[in-house]
């Protein structure tokens with residue numbers, strides 16, 4: 001059995017996604033709920049939806065994968081325990097004959113949330129078999 005760190009590295013290398021971190025709008029009359037890519041955050045700020053842009057320093061901890069509220073671009077994320085469990089439920093019956101890059105990234109985040117979780121390890125091992133050499 002491979003160790004969790006090696007599996008995560010392998011899946012992340014395969015995913016090869018350079019994801020932007022998430023940003024949100026802050027200050028008076030800002031809705032801090034939605035996450036944006038920097039470009040969309042700037043556009044929303046220009047519309048007067050908030051006073052300044054926050055975020056971008058680290059990947060957000062999320063209950064699901066992270067994407068820009070405006071353009072739906074995938075953003076960098078970590079999963080909370082609840083989020084990992086939810087995404088695991090979504091992927092547990094999935095066949096990884098051809099592992100998609102987004103799925104590789106998500107499986108890596110699921111395992112990254114708990115390196116000692118056996119079912120997450122099994123999911124990651126199964127996903128890693130779908131990596132095209």
Ligand SMILES: [Zn+2]
Nearest residue numbers: 037040068071
């Ligand atoms: Zn965007």
